[in-house]
C-alpha cells in the first residue's frame with residue numbers, strides 16, 4: 001500500500017477528468033500561431049514549424065539524453081555520436097527562428113551526451129557557461145564511478161545582449177565561522193534563526209536534489225527536473241511576462257515554474273499522459289505558488305526547510 005506521505009502524481013489517462021484532457025492542445029485542430037500558456041501534445045519536430053517566429057525569450061531544452069530510455073509512448077535508442085549531433089542540429093534548426101534576438105537557451109545533458117552536444121551548440125550559439133548540477137541520485141557501478149552530476153549548458157543568441165538578473169538568484173548559506181570587524185557582522189546577517197550570508201551564484205549547483213516521492217511536485221516521469229533548479233534559470237535569464245518555451249516538456253516542470261514566477265510559457269510533449277500530469281500541476285499553481293528551497297527571494301541550501309519556515313514565521 002502507498003504511504004500517506006507519498007505525494008507522487010501518477011494517475012492514469014483513464015483516471016484523468018474530461019476537463020483536464022480538454023485543456024491539452026492537439027496540433028491538428030488548433031491554430032498554434034499565437035498560443036501561450038498551454039501544453040501541446042505532439043511531436044516537436046512537426047509542431048515547431050507552426051509556431052510564431054521570434055517570440056521566445058528563454059528556451060529550456062531537456063531532450064532525451066543519448067541513452068536507451070523508455071518514455072511513455074517513445075523508446076529512445078542510444079545513437080552514434082554523429083547521429084545524435086544530427087538529431088540535435090535538427091531541433092536547433094527548428095528552434096532558432098522562434099527565438100528573439102536577445103534570447104537565452106539552456107540545454108540539459110549528462111557528461112557523455114555533452115561530448116556530442118558541445119560542438120553543435122558552439123556552432124549555433126554563444127556558449128556563456130556550463131553549469132554542473134551535483135545530483136544525489138544515481139546508479140552505483142562496480143566498474144566505474146557513479147554518475148553524480150549533470151551538465152546544463154547556458155547559451156545565448158547574441159554574445160552580449162541577453163538578460164541576466166544575478167541579484168535574483170543569490171544563495172543563502174549558513175555562516176559557519178562568522179567574522180566580525182569592529183564588532184559588526186562582515187557580509188552576513190545575524191538573525192534569531194542563525195547567521196546567514198547571501199552569496200553570488202556560481203556554476204556549481206550543489207543545493208538542489210531531484211524530486212522525490214514526498215514532494216508535491218513529484219510525478220511518475222522517469223527524468224523529471226526539480227522546480228528549484230528551473231526557478232534559478234528562469235529568474236536569472238528572464239523577466240516577468242517573458243515567454244518561455246520547452247519543446248521536450250515531460251511532466252511540465254519548466255511550465256509550472258514559469259507560471260509560479262509570472263512568466264508565459266508553451267510546452268510540447270509527445271506523451272499525452274505526461275501532458276495531463278503537467279496540466280494537473282499547472283491547475284494547482286493558482287492555489288500554491290511555492291517553490292521548495294526558494295524562500296524570501298533567495299535559494300537555500302539543502303535540508304534547511306525548518307530554518308526557512310522559521311525565517312518566514314519571524315518576518
Ligand SMILES: C[S@@+](CC[C@H](N)C(=O)[O-])C[C@H]1O[C@@H](n2cnc3c(N)ncnc32)[C@H](O)[C@@H]1O
Nearest residue numbers: 043044062071224225248249250251253269270
Ligand atoms: C528528458 S525528458 C524531459 C523531462 C522534463 N524536463 C520534466 O521535468 O519532466 C524528455 C521528454 O521529451 C519527450 N520527447 C521526446 N521526443 C519528443 C518529441 N519529438 N516531441 C515531443 N516530446 C518529445 C519525452 O517523452 C520526454 O518526456
